[in-house]
Amino acid sequence: MIQSFLVSANMSDRLAKRTERISPFYVMELLRRAKQLETDDRDVIHMEIGEPDFPTPQLIIDAGIEHIQTGNVKYTAAAGLPELREKIAGFYRQRYGIAVSAERIFVTPGASGAFLLALGISVNPGEQLLLTDPCYPCNSNFIRLFDGEAGLIPVDAATGYQLTAELIKQHWTPATKGAVIASPSNPAGTLIDREVLKQTIAAVNALDGCFYSDEIYHGLVYGGNACSAIEFSDNVFVINSFSKYFGMTGWRIGWLIVPDKFVEAAEKLAQNIFIATSTHSQYAALAAFDQRTLAELELRRAEFEARRNFLYENLLRLGFDIPVKPDGAFYMYANCSGFTDDSYQFAMDFLETEAVAITPGKDFGVNDASHYIRFAYTTSIDRIALAMQRLERFINKG
Amino acid sequence: MIQSFLVSANMSDRLAKRTERISPFYVMELLRRAKQLETDDRDVIHMEIGEPDFPTPQLIIDAGIEHIQTGNVKYTAAAGLPELREKIAGFYRQRYGIAVSAERIFVTPGASGAFLLALGISVNPGEQLLLTDPCYPCNSNFIRLFDGEAGLIPVDAATGYQLTAELIKQHWTPATKGAVIASPSNPAGTLIDREVLKQTIAAVNALDGCFYSDEIYHGLVYGGNACSAIEFSDNVFVINSFSKYFGMTGWRIGWLIVPDKFVEAAEKLAQNIFIATSTHSQYAALAAFDQRTLAELELRRAEFEARRNFLYENLLRLGFDIPVKPDGAFYMYANCSGFTDDSYQFAMDFLETEAVAITPGKDFGVNDASHYIRFAYTTSIDRIALAMQRLERFINKG
Numbered sequence: 001m002i003q004s005f006l007v008s009a010n011m012s013d014r015l016a017k018r019t020e021r022i023s024p025f026y027v028m029e030l031l032r033r034a035k036q037l038e039t040d041d042r043d044v045i046h047m048e049i050g051e052p053d054f055p056t057p058q059l060i061i062d063a064g065i066e067h068i069q070t071g072n073v074k075y076t077a078a079a080g081l082p083e084l085r086e087k088i089a090g091f092y093r094q095r096y097g098i099a100v101s102a103e104r105i106f107v108t109p110g111a112s113g114a115f116l117l118a119l120g121i122s123v124n125p126g127e128q129l130l131l132t133d134p135c136y137p138c139n140s141n142f143i144r145l146f147d148g149e150a151g152l153i154p155v156d157a158a159t160g161y162q163l164t165a166e167l168i169k170q171h172w173t174p175a176t177k178g179a180v181i182a183s184p185s186n187p188a189g190t191l192i193d194r195e196v197l198k199q200t201i202a203a204v205n206a207l208d209g210c211f212y213s214d215e216i217y218h219g220l221v222y223g224g225n226a227c228s229a230i231e232f233s234d235n236v237f238v239i240n241s242f243s244k245y246f247g248m249t250g251w252r253i254g255w256l257i258v259p260d261k262f263v264e265a266a267e268k269l270a271q272n273i274f275i276a277t278s279t280h281s282q283y284a285a286l287a288a289f290d291q292r293t294l295a296e297l298e299l300r301r302a303e304f305e306a307r308r309n310f311l312y313e314n315l316l317r318l319g320f321d322i323p324v325k326p327d328g329a330f331y332m333y334a335n336c337s338g339f340t341d342d343s344y345q346f347a348m349d350f351l352e353t354e355a356v357a358i359t360p361g362k363d364f365g366v367n368d369a370s371h372y373i374r375f376a377y378t379t380s381i382d383r384i385a386l387a388m389q390r391l392e393r394f395i396n397k398g
Numbered sequence: 399m400i401q402s403f404l405v406s407a408n409m410s411d412r413l414a415k416r417t418e419r420i421s422p423f424y425v426m427e428l429l430r431r432a433k434q435l436e437t438d439d440r441d442v443i444h445m446e447i448g449e450p451d452f453p454t455p456q457l458i459i460d461a462g463i464e465h466i467q468t469g470n471v472k473y474t475a476a477a478g479l480p481e482l483r484e485k486i487a488g489f490y491r492q493r494y495g496i497a498v499s500a501e502r503i504f505v506t507p508g509a510s511g512a513f514l515l516a517l518g519i520s521v522n523p524g525e526q527l528l529l530t531d532p533c534y535p536c537n538s539n540f541i542r543l544f545d546g547e548a549g550l551i552p553v554d555a556a557t558g559y560q561l562t563a564e565l566i567k568q569h570w571t572p573a574t575k576g577a578v579i580a581s582p583s584n585p586a587g588t589l590i591d592r593e594v595l596k597q598t599i600a601a602v603n604a605l606d607g608c609f610y611s612d613e614i615y616h617g618l619v620y621g622g623n624a625c626s627a628i629e630f631s632d633n634v635f636v637i638n639s640f641s642k643y644f645g646m647t648g649w650r651i652g653w654l655i656v657p658d659k660f661v662e663a664a665e666k667l668a669q670n671i672f673i674a675t676s677t678h679s680q681y682a683a684l685a686a687f688d689q690r691t692l693a694e695l696e697l698r699r700a701e702f703e704a705r706r707n708f709l710y711e712n713l714l715r716l717g718f719d720i721p722v723k724p725d726g727a728f729y730m731y732a733n734c735s736g737f738t739d740d741s742y743q744f745a746m747d748f749l750e751t752e753a754v755a756i757t758p759g760k761d762f763g764v765n766d767a768s769h770y771i772r773f774a775y776t777t778s779i780d781r782i783a784l785a786m787q788r789l790e791r792f793i794n795k796g
Contacts, residue, residue: 019663055469071453073648125523141670250471250677265417272539278676279648
């Protein structure tokens with residue numbers, strides 16, 4: 001039957017409601033302006049980008065090309081190449097001393113695909129997951145994609161920008177389905193303490209919730225140790241990626257570890273929503289765990305550490321406050337309240353006058369976001385030094 | 399606060415409800431058995447696979463490799479490389495005589511990503527989309543992924559296995575949000591008639607619904623013309639892919655055209671759920687529209703047409719009924735009620751005794767599915783001929 005009352009609606013009403021709740025990236029506006037400036041021959045220094053500036057390691061490139069040259073770039077199994085899943089399992093044995101069955105490992109189109117799969121099989125509309133504020137915006141937006149609620153818990157230096165068992169118990173409601181942590185975190189670059197992670201997982205398990213651990217910056221750690229959630233429980237989702245540490249951003253390949261009871265559902269959903277991850281990316285990733293690749297990545301890690309130290313010292317010298325010295329990823333979340341109460345405007349003005357792009361705090365939440373900016377050290381020390389000169393000039397002018 | 403009543407639930411209750419509504423692929427069971435047979439040195443003929451047996455065209459391979467060799471496999475813009483979006487727009491100008499703005503074209507991780515994006519921005523929980531039964535199961539499952547309802551309309555030879563304006567008006571309810579068509583269709587391989595498509599779109603627009611046109615088999619057409627929904631309205635979603643016609647299955651790259659009013663939401667969602675499509679696949683696809691590639695694809699099309707004719711004649715000769723001679727894709731949906739009332743068992747037995755894999759009807763819906771099997775002609779005529787010999791022996795034994 002035709003419902004005439006529907007005919008009066010217009011196309012904009014046809015948008016799914018979730019689209020209103022999914023936030024855009026404010027940094028995109030800044031990027032558009034940066035591009036215009038570059039068109040005008042301004043030398044823009046990019047410190048907004050969450051992507052390593054190093055090329056993909058050569059062995060990975062070679063393995064990818066070797067596969068493509070066969071011409072046989074066909075679908076793989078939905079969960080990924082069996083030999084890649086085995087290699088990832090081997091990586092957990094070797095690096096974390098943990099046995100994870102390859103059956104629980106799903107190769108996905110980036111960590112994006114891993115989140116999509118993990119939340120698709122576990123979050124119902126109206127259910128809530130707890131996360132930190134600040135956090136990487138996509139993590140909340142994936143929850144909203146499935147019409148769930150992002151329960152943002154304000155965190156700060158007191159907990160190293162991480163959740164704790166106490167915070168989880170305190171914020172748990174009947175609608176809460178689980179909690180998401182990220183270590184190293186984005187934007188703060190902080191690690192969750194081993195004991196805190198253990199207790200946090202225990203708290204979520206005691207509440208019969210789902211625990212999601214975003215470990216995409218593992219490997220890029222400059223102090224302390226990054227523990228995997230899988231060290232403490234089999235009852236967790238682990239999201240990881242070849243993008244950051246392994247330098248494979250554009251290849252779009254990551255992985256997800258699911259609890260045993262979710263394997264069947266993950267298999268079914270992966271078949272339906274991905275068919276499979278890019279085949280050549282999977283063959284390329286087979287070379288990611290080669291000792292020669294890992295040795296090269298270790299040199300890059302050292303370079304990131306040097307940049308971190310350099311940037312940290314300079315930002316402190318210029319009067320920024322960095323409540324926790326970051327131990328991982330390639331980000332620094334700096335308090336700029338000595339200079340402004342509007343970090344977005346600060347970022348826009350800094351770009352306009354000095355041609356340095358940084359990310360405003362409001363891309364990561366609402367918790368004191370107007371006093372924070374994120375610097376990414378995904379460019380060389382020389383470029384960071386130049387950015388610091390420009391920053392010094394900018395704040396002295398201001 | 400801790401809700402003790404939650405603690406009693408166990409992990410399997412933690413599965414999202416949608417996972418129960420998303421059907422597995424029954425053919426997977428068959429594939430597992432086929433693999434076992436192959437391990438035992440049986441020569442399995444694969445006629446279940448929805449993937450061209452041709453390699454990726456050489457120019458596409460070369461373009462992909464050329465990009466990878468730069469080492470610079472970085473994220474692209476979320477909507478895709480601007481030059482690729484322009485090339486796709488150019489393809490619509492050239493092949494369909496239609497001007498589509500590149501801003502409305504989103505490059506996606508396969509048609510899977512295109513469906514994900516299209517339904518993510520347009521389907522709310524509880525809303526229904528109309529589709530044919532039989533249809534490709536993922537199309538219904540994407541609706542269920544967003545907690546919508548797949549409103550399956552039984553179709554048969556009378557409408558060429560396609561929806562019509564009449565069927566849509568007849569099945570429209572207050573919960574209906576739109577309709578999905580696929581032409582060439584899967585499993586029937588039928589084309590929607592030009593005039594019927596036009597009227598169908600008009601009917602959906604009059605109901606202020608969303609119209610989704612799955613055009614992933616365009617190019618693989620052996621009679622008649624495949625029209626694009628975009629020829630009749632700007633108010634449609636068009637899903638397409640480089641997988642089938644362009645021979646790029648494992649590269650996981652497709653595209654989506656959205657109505658103007660959905661562009662902003664699509665941009666936002668693509669950023670969040672994909673970041674971007676694989677960069678090397680995008681660079682490779684730049685060579686897909688090269689005249690030399692298209693000439694090669696035309697030869698392949700002719701080969702598929704010869705296979706279609708050969709398979710069609712043989713199946714009729716053996717006593718199968720094919721209600722509509724398929725005009726596209728690489729599938730034949732054959733009525734096997736002369737031999738069985740259980741096409742799944744028929745397929746399993748045929749595999750077991752004669753080592754030929756075909757897909758049972760129940761993978762495509764419930765509408766008389768037990769009397770149908772799908773043959774994919776994604777293997778050479780020699781192999782199809784051998785499969786027909788085995789089929790003849792099998793039904794004569796039965």
